[in-house]
Amino acid sequence: MLNIQTKxxxxxxxxxxxxxxxxxxxxxxxxxxxxxxxxxxxxxxVINLEGTSFIDSSGLGLLVAARSSADKNGSRLHIxxxxxxxxxxxxxxxxxxxxxxxxxxxxxxxx
Amino acid sequence: xxxxTKGLVLIADAESSIRDFLHFYLKRAGYQVLQAGDGHxxxxxxxxxxxxxxxxxxxxxxxxGDHLCKIIKKNPDTRDMYIILMTPTNxxxxxxxxxxxxxxxxxDTIIKPLxxxxxxxxxxxxxxxxxxxxxxxxxxxxxxxYRENVQRDIELAARLQxxxxxxxxxxxxxxxxxxxxxxxxxxxxxxxxSPLPYGGVGVLIADVSGHGVTASLISTMVKTSFxxxxxxxxxxxxxxxxxxxxxxxxxxxxxxxxAFIAQLDxxxxxxxxxxxxxxxxxxxxxxxxxxxxxxxxxxxxxxPLGMDENMSFSERTTPFAPGDRLIxxxxxxxxxxSNSNTILSSEGLLRFCSEMPSELEDAAALIFDxxxxxxxxxxxxDDVTLVVIDHL
Numbered sequence: 001m002l003n004i005q006t007k008x009x010x011x012x013x014x015x016x017x018x019x020x021x022x023x024x025x026x027x028x029x030x031x032x033x034x035x036x037x038x039x040x041x042x043x044x045x046v047i048n049l050e051g052t053s054f055i056d057s058s059g060l061g062l063l064v065a066a067r068s069s070a071d072k073n074g075s076r077l078h079i080x081x082x083x084x085x086x087x088x089x090x091x092x093x094x095x096x097x098x099x100x101x102x103x104x105x106x107x108x109x110x111x
Numbered sequence: 112x113x114x115x116t117k118g119l120v121l122i123a124d125a126e127s128s129i130r131d132f133l134h135f136y137l138k139r140a141g142y143q144v145l146q147a148g149d150g151h152x153x154x155x156x157x158x159x160x161x162x163x164x165x166x167x168x169x170x171x172x173x174x175x176g177d178h179l180c181k182i183i184k185k186n187p188d189t190r191d192m193y194i195i196l197m198t199p200t201n202x203x204x205x206x207x208x209x210x211x212x213x214x215x216x217x218x219d220t221i222i223k224p225l226x227x228x229x230x231x232x233x234x235x236x237x238x239x240x241x242x243x244x245x246x247x248x249x250x251x252x253x254x255x256x257y258r259e260n261v262q263r264d265i266e267l268a269a270r271l272q273x274x275x276x277x278x279x280x281x282x283x284x285x286x287x288x289x290x291x292x293x294x295x296x297x298x299x300x301x302x303x304x305s306p307l308p309y310g311g312v313g314v315l316i317a318d319v320s321g322h323g324v325t326a327s328l329i330s331t332m333v334k335t336s337f338x339x340x341x342x343x344x345x346x347x348x349x350x351x352x353x354x355x356x357x358x359x360x361x362x363x364x365x366x367x368x369x370a371f372i373a374q375l376d377x378x379x380x381x382x383x384x385x386x387x388x389x390x391x392x393x394x395x396x397x398x399x400x401x402x403x404x405x406x407x408x409x410x411x412x413x414x415p416l417g418m419d420e421n422m423s424f425s426e427r428t429t430p431f432a433p434g435d436r437l438i439x440x441x442x443x444x445x446x447x448x449s450n451s452n453t454i455l456s457s458e459g460l461l462r463f464c465s466e467m468p469s470e471l472e473d474a475a476a477l478i479f480d481x482x483x484x485x486x487x488x489x490x491x492x493d494d495v496t497l498v499v500i501d502h503l
Contacts, residue, residue, distance in 0.1 A: 023322055056446070056493075057320040061365035064418050068364065093369065093388035094414040094422075
């Protein structure tokens with residue numbers, strides 16, 4: 001199970017994820033993102049991956065779908081605080097530029 | 112259970128007046144009733160028709176009620192039968208016997224002298240449990256049949272998927288072999304190696320996001336798309352673009368594939384490739400020598416296939432000459448995790464590849480065995496496909 005925390009910062013919602021994101025937990029993460037969007041309808045969703053050491057193909061697919069869904073709804077998805085291991089996966093899949101990735105949560109909220 | 116009554120009750124008591132009393136109340140409450148005067152008669156009646164509930168006196172002659180209970184509960188055909196033991200009084204001795212009777216499997220006890228209302232309340236309560244048990248049993252039977260059907264389907268699909276993989280062999284000047292280990296019978300890994308109608312060989316290894324039946328279906332789509340597009344000239348870049356479009360249009364959100372798509376050209380002794388979000392391939396110059404070598408990584412970090420129709424890809428060409436070896440694999444291999452939570456990683460795999468046997472099959476076995484040793488006693492948690500190609 002992932003440890004997922006959420007908070008509001010003005011019109012932005014922040015979802016912080018701790019744990020390994022793999023096939024077994026994507027349903028939990030998907031549900032948390034959907035619930036947060038339904039409840040807050042944020043202009044900006046920040047996913048903080050500071051506590052995430054691993055992401056597999058299922059997790060990547062979920063993030064891509066979340067970004068695509070944000071595009072359709074006229075909102076934005078920012079990702080922040082990715083570990084070197086997760087960055088490696090983003091680099092390998094050429095998704096580093098597909099997502100808006102920030103070094104800190106403050107930066108992700110500010111832009 | 113009869114359709115016209117609430118259920119079938121077998122009364123077992125030596126005293127005919129008690130049997131008649133019980134018979135009267137139970138029949139009035141809508142139950143069908145059988146009677147037996149001793150334990151042997153109970154077994155004789157049960158051999159003719161199986162009651163839903165046995166209401167037996169603890170001191171039944173022939174076979175005592177508690178012994179009868181033991182016999183009924185030991186027999187697989189009758190062990191689910193509901194038994195209420197009637198105890199004569201509530202003194203200490205009988206109380207202990209009652210506890211023992213419950214321990215050996217009686218479902219309830221009722222104390223004599225019996226009161227009609229209490230009797231019916233107990234029997235009605237017992238039948239609510241009996242009905243629930245019958246429903247659970249029926250659901251279990253249905254689930255078992257369903258599970259067996261699904262299992263059979265998955266086994267058939269697994270056999271079909273296995274038949275889609277190329278058999279180890281040779282195409283042109285290239286020899287190849289593979290090790291394929293799906294988790295749970297079927298998986299999202301696929302690979303293909305095909306001679307091209309205009310010269311050279313097309314190679315694909317792909318890994319679909321997720322697991323199971325859906326991933327397996329998409330992996331078949333990936334292979335079909337690859338085989339369609341390599342018929343036309345163009346090379347890996349065009350093939351990747353076309354396959355990306357096919358997948359983006361025909362899969363749902365969150366479904367995509369990583370792939371290493373390559374064209375081997377024996378005329379120029381080169382490999383052209385697109386690494387679409389996939390694990391990089393490993394190239395070993397003079398890798399069939401059996402001597403220590405420096406493996407190199409073939410990577411150009413393009414996007415996975417099917418995420419977005421507008422993703423861009425890039426192609427790279429490097430040498431792949433006679434004597435060289437190429438190793439392709441899916442992430443299930445390098446993301447395999449040891450007991451100390453360390454993943455093998457591509458660096459770990461490179462170490463295994465730095466000194467390989469000259470024989471193709473031995474090389475594949477070495478990598479797989481070393482990885483298994485690395486994760487022991489853990490098991491692979493993701494599909495693993497490993498392909499080794501030698502340029503002869």
